[in-house]
Amino acid sequence: MFSPGRIGPLTLRNRILKAATYEGLSHGSRVTRDLVDFHRAYAAGGVGMTTVAYCAVAPDGRTSPHQILWTDEAMPGLRVLTDTIHAEGAAVSAQIGHAGPVADPRGNKRPALSPSTRFPNIAGGISRRATRADIERVTVQHAAAAVRAIEAGFDAIEVHLGHSYLASAFLSPKINHRRDEYGGSLENRAKVGRGILRAVRDAVGSRIAILTKLNMSDGVRGGITLEEAIQTARWIEADGTVDAFEMTGGSSLLNPMYLFRGGAPVEEFVDVMPQPMKTVMRIGGKKFIREYPYQDAFLLDHARQVRREIALPMVLLGGITDRASMDLAMCEGFEFVAMGRALLCEPDLVNRIAADAATPSLCIHCNRCMPTNFVGTHCPVIHDGSSRSVTWGTPAGYA
Numbered sequence: 001m002f003s004p005g006r007i008g009p010l011t012l013r014n015r016i017l018k019a020a021t022y023e024g025l026s027h028g029s030r031v032t033r034d035l036v037d038f039h040r041a042y043a044a045g046g047v048g049m050t051t052v053a054y055c056a057v058a059p060d061g062r063t064s065p066h067q068i069l070w071t072d073e074a075m076p077g078l079r080v081l082t083d084t085i086h087a088e089g090a091a092v093s094a095q096i097g098h099a100g101p102v103a104d105p106r107g108n109k110r111p112a113l114s115p116s117t118r119f120p121n122i123a124g125g126i127s128r129r130a131t132r133a134d135i136e137r138v139t140v141q142h143a144a145a146a147v148r149a150i151e152a153g154f155d156a157i158e159v160h161l162g163h164s165y166l167a168s169a170f171l172s173p174k175i176n177h178r179r180d181e182y183g184g185s186l187e188n189r190a191k192v193g194r195g196i197l198r199a200v201r202d203a204v205g206s207r208i209a210i211l212t213k214l215n216m217s218d219g220v221r222g223g224i225t226l227e228e229a230i231q232t233a234r235w236i237e238a239d240g241t242v243d244a245f246e247m248t249g250g251s252s253l254l255n256p257m258y259l260f261r262g263g264a265p266v267e268e269f270v271d272v273m274p275q276p277m278k279t280v281m282r283i284g285g286k287k288f289i290r291e292y293p294y295q296d297a298f299l300l301d302h303a304r305q306v307r308r309e310i311a312l313p314m315v316l317l318g319g320i321t322d323r324a325s326m327d328l329a330m331c332e333g334f335e336f337v338a339m340g341r342a343l344l345c346e347p348d349l350v351n352r353i354a355a356d357a358a359t360p361s362l363c364i365h366c367n368r369c370m371p372t373n374f375v376g377t378h379c380p381v382i383h384d385g386s387s388r389s390v391t392w393g394t395p396a397g398y399a
């Protein structure tokens with residue numbers, strides 16, 4: 001775990017990545033001091049690489065109107081962020097993507113793009129069916145974002161092909177009902193994702209490491225299957241367009257908790273969501289935010305099947321919380337692990353595990369961190385013996 005590892009042109013000091021957890025700390029599409037401090041904590045806390053979550057490649061691809069865009073105005077702040085992380089000895093990756101039907105049409109003041117209009121977007125409205133010109137535009141915007149990431153000092157980019165964001169929505173037969181060259185067969189449905197990766201690789205070569213976060217399952221009947229995901233990963237590997245895979249699952253549009261497992265914080269979502277989503281969540285939240293039992297390394301069963309078919313480095317994600325789950329990942333042939341909630345809970349957990357392999361994680365998988373992205377993502381739970389204080393939403397007696 002604590003030996004250097006390579007992803008394409010990049011060597012990391014260890015095998016542990018901070019997974020993208022949308023921070024809710026950018027403002028006016030620019031970096032804030034809080035965002036820099038957020039990532040500094042993980043870098044100082046020992047991760048090999050932290051991931052700046054979801055930087056949209058286009059205004060209509062944002063899930064929140066304040067999300068980082070790759071504009072001239074954002075560049076100085078992004079440079080401060082990457083310099084800060086490097087000063088702590090860690091590398092830094094930018095997650096790039098277009099949210100498609102998961103984008104916020106009200107906040108963006110633009111319709112959400114989707115493979116088909118037949119499927120409601122995240123706001124419950126009708127999406128605009130992406131035209132060929134839209135697909136070409138978004139593809140070029142990914143390449144431009146990757147170039148900008150190099151200019152801003154990032155070591156890696158993580159191209160988002162999961163969670164029903166645009167490229168993943170095209171892959172999903174549940175959402176993609178097209179009859180043209182982008183719909184129907186898996187080969188057609190994979191064209192948008194593969195085309196984006198091709199454009200990114202052509203634009204950056206090996207000047208920056210390229211990872212992709214790819215869905216293994218949408219967690220819904222009729223969605224992406226593991227077999228299809230394996231075939232897609234094989235094609236991507238043969239295309240030579242990525243340096244590592246991070247396999248994921250679930251759908252921000254159809255089944256968000258499939259990706260998380262653990263508690264379903266419906267009331268906390270109702271508290272912080274803007275209208276009309278607040279009312280929608282109050283009425284339908286229990287159905288939408290379905291609860292799944294948590295277990296460590298909960299994506300391993302699926303991910304090891306991809307591992308068998310892929311030679312490139314792979315990152316195991318989902319329920320990595322302690323040295324035992326990290327060692328399990330290494331034994332199963334993964335070169336890296338990514339940690340989300342356990343690090344939100346304790347940003348210095350990696351250093352503490354390095355010092356004492358028996359260090360347990362304090363994360364209880366209650367998922368109350370999820371709705372905090374509306375106010376600045378953090379773990380709102382007080383743990384006995386910790387100096388952490390509650391800044392939002394901890395129910396009385398919850399400690």
Ligand SMILES: Cc1cc2nc3c(=O)[nH]c(=O)nc-3n(C[C@H](O)[C@H](O)[C@H](O)COP(=O)(O)O)c2cc1C
Binds near residue numbers: 022095260
């Ligand atoms: C608050 C929060 C925000 C997240 N935001 C993102 C995101 O912007 N992009 C993404 O790909 N995944 C996002 N995720 C998912 C995580 O990257 C990760 O896949 C998930 O939390 C499972 O890993 P874990 O068990 O280590 O937490 C988010 C997770 C949380 C808890």
